Amino acid sequence: MNDRHDWLGSTARYVAPRTPGEPDAWSEELAEHGRRGSQRLREAGEAEPPGFVAAALRLADGERAVVRRRVMLEEDRPVELTDSYYARSVAAGTGLAEPRKIRGGAPTLLAELGYVADEVVEDLSVRRAEPDEAHELALPAGALVIQLVRVSSTADGVPYEVSVMTMRPEGRHFRYRLKAG
Numbered sequence: 001m002n003d004r005h006d007w008l009g010s011t012a013r014y015v016a017p018r019t020p021g022e023p024d025a026w027s028e029e030l031a032e033h034g035r036r037g038s039q040r041l042r043e044a045g046e047a048e049p050p051g052f053v054a055a056a057l058r059l060a061d062g063e064r065a066v067v068r069r070r071v072m073l074e075e076d077r078p079v080e081l082t083d084s085y086y087a088r089s090v091a092a093g094t095g096l097a098e099p100r101k102i103r104g105g106a107p108t109l110l111a112e113l114g115y116v117a118d119e120v121v122e123d124l125s126v127r128r129a130e131p132d133e134a135h136e137l138a139l140p141a142g143a144l145v146i147q148l149v150r151v152s153s154t155a156d157g158v159p160y161e162v163s164v165m166t167m168r169p170e171g172r173h174f175r176y177r178l179k180a181g
Helices: 011-017 027-032 051-056 104-111 129-136
Strands: 037-047 065-074 079-085 121-129 144-153 159-167
Touching: 011 027, 011 144, 027 037, 051 144, 051 159, 065 159, 079 129
Parallel strands: none
Antiparallel strands: 037 065, 065 079, 079 159, 121 144, 144 159
16 A cells, blocks of 8 residues: 555656656656655766676676666655666767766667667565665665666667666555566
8 A cells, every 4th residue: 555655666667768858757756746856976987797787788707887876866865776787888988978967868868879678677676785875875784675676678689778776665665567468
């Protein structure tokens, strides 16, 4: 049951390109629930991704990726850390690798580059926060967090984005709707 602190997220809005003048998906979703959402870019550039990210992007051993690290804010309170990874062949030399806002967000720029989500696979788990995550999210040491890993692939089956979202658990409600057949 939802109360005024819960909201149902829609994956589709987060992987779809935005139209000109449309707010980012995070701000739009929170505004629908009478709250203000914003984000702060912590880092953008190249880094060695975690092993599971490299495997999902089909990177060679030791291959670096482009990463955008953001803090998602609800009413100026940090509620989620989002790290989005891209193969260098997709993102090097683009706005994804630059430490600035992207007009229309990453999905819009990716669509302009020819990468549109046809299949999205999400993996959801609960674990203890790492010390730096607890600090960034203003959580006590050892607090539980939700980790959502989203892999977006093209119609040709090419994975082009892996987003690792580490969230405060309170107020979160996940609903997945599948069509069978």
